[in-house]
Amino acid sequence: MAVVIDGVIPKSPCADKGIQAGDRLLKINGHEINDGLDYRFYVIEDRLQMVFRSSDDTRTRVITVEGEEPGLEFATYLMDEQHSCRNKCVFCFIDQMPKGMRDSLYFKDDDSRLSFLFGNYITLTNLTEQEGQRIMDMHISPVNVSVHTTNPELRCKMMNNRFAGEALGWLERFAQAGIELNCQLVLCPEWNDGDELMRSLEDLSKLLPSLNSVAAVPVGLTKHRDGLTPLRLFTKEEAAAVIDTMTAFGDRLLKETGNRVVYPSDEFYLIAQRELPPPTFYGDYPQLENGVGVLSLQREEFADALDNLEGEPNAGKTWIATGVSAAPFIKELVESAKARFEQIDCEVRAIRNDFFGETITVAGLVTGRDLIAQLKGCDATRVLIPDCMLRYEGDCFLDDLTLEEVSREIGVPVVPVAVNGYALLEAVCFEEEK
Numbered sequence: 001m002a003v004v005i006d007g008v009i010p011k012s013p014c015a016d017k018g019i020q021a022g023d024r025l026l027k028i029n030g031h032e033i034n035d036g037l038d039y040r041f042y043v044i045e046d047r048l049q050m051v052f053r054s055s056d057d058t059r060t061r062v063i064t065v066e067g068e069e070p071g072l073e074f075a076t077y078l079m080d081e082q083h084s085c086r087n088k089c090v091f092c093f094i095d096q097m098p099k100g101m102r103d104s105l106y107f108k109d110d111d112s113r114l115s116f117l118f119g120n121y122i123t124l125t126n127l128t129e130q131e132g133q134r135i136m137d138m139h140i141s142p143v144n145v146s147v148h149t150t151n152p153e154l155r156c157k158m159m160n161n162r163f164a165g166e167a168l169g170w171l172e173r174f175a176q177a178g179i180e181l182n183c184q185l186v187l188c189p190e191w192n193d194g195d196e197l198m199r200s201l202e203d204l205s206k207l208l209p210s211l212n213s214v215a216a217v218p219v220g221l222t223k224h225r226d227g228l229t230p231l232r233l234f235t236k237e238e239a240a241a242v243i244d245t246m247t248a249f250g251d252r253l254l255k256e257t258g259n260r261v262v263y264p265s266d267e268f269y270l271i272a273q274r275e276l277p278p279p280t281f282y283g284d285y286p287q288l289e290n291g292v293g294v295l296s297l298q299r300e301e302f303a304d305a306l307d308n309l310e311g312e313p314n315a316g317k318t319w320i321a322t323g324v325s326a327a328p329f330i331k332e333l334v335e336s337a338k339a340r341f342e343q344i345d346c347e348v349r350a351i352r353n354d355f356f357g358e359t360i361t362v363a364g365l366v367t368g369r370d371l372i373a374q375l376k377g378c379d380a381t382r383v384l385i386p387d388c389m390l391r392y393e394g395d396c397f398l399d400d401l402t403l404e405e406v407s408r409e410i411g412v413p414v415v416p417v418a419v420n421g422y423a424l425l426e427a428v429c430f431e432e433e434k
Helices: 036-042 112-118 129-138 152-159 166-176 194-205 236-257 266-272 294-307 327-340 368-375 403-410 421-429
Strands: 024-028 047-053 060-066 143-146 181-187 211-218 262-264 318-323 346-351 382-386 414-417
Touching: 024 036, 036 129, 129 166, 152 166, 166 181, 181 194, 194 211, 194 236, 211 236, 211 266, 236 262, 236 266, 266 294, 294 327, 294 421, 318 327, 318 368, 318 421, 327 346, 327 421, 346 368, 368 382, 368 403, 382 421, 403 414, 414 421
Parallel strands: 143 181, 181 211, 211 262, 318 346, 318 382, 382 414
Antiparallel strands: 024 047, 047 060
């Protein structure tokens, strides 16, 4: 195996030694390089002996690089094809998306390398023995796993994969190898909540001390579910029951190990209309990317920023557009700023999700066309949005509308703001100079 070099940075060690685009990288310090994970693991050594094969397959070269980045570029981060998901989970969000969106949004990744490189969650169902052994040999940590349930039969049913239960065996193997594990449970009412949730928590706790965290998030259901398994949303009472179960279990682990380990996501508190826990509840926030403790942290940051604000707010009339579920929380923060500075003129607008359906209430799934439809004719000087509404590159919404297009249609600039309290207060109080 080998990886093809897409480019070589000028004046880099590899460029100086004649390595060119199209050449193949075979080995680093005797280790075969098959993909991006191999490369990034072995390239960290101070002294690299690198073996290349020319693009015309006529010449093998061995070069030595010491104390520098080699200067190689590759066409993709992984250097080969991304591994796709083999499951058809009853709750899969991608299966609930409307037709006509960009192709990348319909790709289901389930790649163990992305778990380490980018923090993606994997199901373990397409993990080969070779790949699993590599994780243990390299001692790659953490590995983020979409568990959903530790009941093998139920996991097979929920994931529509007859190997899904068997794949749970990797959890114990990784734990025994000292691999740190972060686990998530997408909970569906009357499927894997209640007694099944308790079973999963008990089973996963046996992975301690390798188990770093377990997060539970509620299933998200769009209006595009024709032909899919019937599911429903959590009621207020059911969400409260999840919170109570996980909090009590976390209290037990906190007492036994000093680490709470298990956490309900913020969405459960919003559904249950429960007060959010204080920041101390979340420790070092092990699953912020799963919406665990995001609001509590943002509240703490906002209060700290407000206490230390320098200068007088000078922003014009501002609207903040966010998801329905977060709108009351953001309004609470804004009102606290208004109480301190009466010149702040800011309104919070909850954007109803007509694109995916009103059952989708999170800010990250608000589309450009819903912003336009509900904010057109805005009389503010600008509209702030959380930057999670935009794709990773920050240039467009889920429906492919760009910031410029949405701004033009609404009639005022649309300004993305990082999802933290400091950035939010700064944006509310001060308008960037043009």
